[in-house]
Amino acid sequence: MNEKEKQFPFLRACHRQPTPYTPIWLMRQAGRYMKEYRALRKKYSFLAMCKTPEMAAQVTLQPLKHFKLDAAIIFSDILIPLEPMGVEFEFAKGEGPVFHRPVREMKDVERLKIIEPEEETPFLMEAIRIVRRELGGKVPLIGFSGAPFTLASYIIEGGYSKQYIFTKGMMYQDRPTWDALMEKLSRVLVHYLNAQVRAGVQALQIFDSWVGCLSPADYEEYVLPFSKKVIKGLDRSVPVIHFGTSTSTLLPMMKKAGGDVIGVDWRLDLGEAWARLGYHVAIQGNLDPVVLMGPVDRIRREVKRILDQAGGRPGHIFNLGHGILPGTPVENVGALVDMVHEYSSMMKQGKGERLR
């Protein structure tokens, strides 16, 4: 980090350094809730937008023009590295991603390629470079990927799943294939994330969005070794945020995986989560995205509750517990960002109780 970067509240919070207010960014802050985004999506597919550097850069910057967010996150998708690995998918209307040839056996794993991200996802690296240039040092830029488990679950199930029968089935019934797949995904993710750092991102987030379907014992046995390996392989000149949902019983092990920041959802109180993790990791979260749909006085109540739970301790990054929902009123997003800044800066000056 250079001297200027050291002053960004978001990066300082990742390293648990004091900040004048609690920094905030929002998962899917560039998304369908914004008019500008919807206008582009009418003309281009989601994947076309991800793969066109100028467009991805433009979309990344859209929310920054309207809201005082403390970080940008590159517009992309966790599934992007899978296509060059040889796992094709499409976004079926209203259904999320569909993989027509799911990975179920060793021979499926064997045909997966270890990618060279600069060559095979150059559009992402170029988008990162454009955004860094355009941002001109205003706020830091976050790069990201899925975690090995969440990506494995998509390609094994063939899409989003409720019960993860095939994913857990592979764990329990065909350990060598599971290990080979997780190993390959882990290697790809290390390359892919480090390439983003080389291109210019100043922090990384690893999304293990669906890992909460596992028992703690299964997480420890089948997932932790690989998540740990990914994080260990990263260029740690940038902080790493490790995020999942429904992870309340997995937190002690997610901490062992080694990220600087653990992202949590609304299913547990942020105060309890942090106490359980211990205060030598930073924490990110945890407003329920449905709360952001309104009304505003309800949002205010929750913001206050979450910030009170964090207690003004250095190392809290405000975020939702999952991505912004498409129908969220755009004015609520602005209101949230301002509330978090206002209330947390009053708290940090010892005036928290004055804001009602």
Next chain:
Amino acid sequence: MNEKEKQFPFLRACHRQPTPYTPIWLMRQAGRYMKEYRALRKKYSFLAMCKTPEMAAQVTLQPLKHFKLDAAIIFSDILIPLEPMGVEFEFAKGEGPVFHRPVREMKDVERLKIIEPEEETPFLMEAIRIVRRELGGKVPLIGFSGAPFTLASYIIEGGYSKQYIFTKGMMYQDRPTWDALMEKLSRVLVHYLNAQVRAGVQALQIFDSWVGCLSPADYEEYVLPFSKKVIKGLDRSVPVIHFGTSTSTLLPMMKKAGGDVIGVDWRLDLGEAWARLGYHVAIQGNLDPVVLMGPVDRIRREVKRILDQAGGRPGHIFNLGHGILPGTPVENVGALVDMVHEYSSMMKQGKGERLR
């Protein structure tokens, strides 16, 4: 309870009395994994089977013929009381229930009827009477319903949901409608469950299957008062099991709702769950249903782990963490039941370590 009923290990465990082995039953133990069941389902719809007393009774008894289960559960569905309340639904192929006119406003709630279960779901009461007769006191029979939240979520969303946007939206944006709906559902559920007791069930389970989507604060504010009211209104000559999934952070409040037994899923260790609840409630759970798909040595390992966590303490009822999956090999179910009986009876005789 009469003298004979007092000896049933399942009922004794509900009351935390010592038993010679850990009793076991399985959610959806009458279901698609069984050949006899599939044969009937080829000829009749799921709802027709629920609504024909002889058939519902027959299906209830099928698993008891094959496995040494410690309880029967009446074959029915949590949605059954909704139709006479005036909320129509159908089971769309592969999609679960679909409600074409979701309940979203006060006027929708106002048109819901408070049902008289003996008159409006007589088939269920008749099925219960037949099963009790046929069982001849072999094992106790469990009756059940959905919990107010889970039923509300179905009729507000119009089916199964990933994000519960409309359900939480009603909570946050239209509290009077939410309260009126939950109040009405609670009244119906008290009637409906007590009618099952009058018809002959010897225990009750309340399924709050989807409540784990809520934050602890929202559970406390919007759900707990109603779940408590339902349980308080029940004929407590029979024990009440209160079940949910993804509830690790909600357990202290589920305990406050007042059930005799708390049902937990595999997302937390049973030992930790019980410690968190305190040992003056019984606990039910918590094998991951995917584990039951095999292999058998994996099932054995998990059975041992769960029983070791329960520590032979009176008040553990073995079950899955959710319903049996349709593709489960039937022989695994028999193997599970026998393993639980065998290992737990050795444990209770102080010989746990001998079983490998």
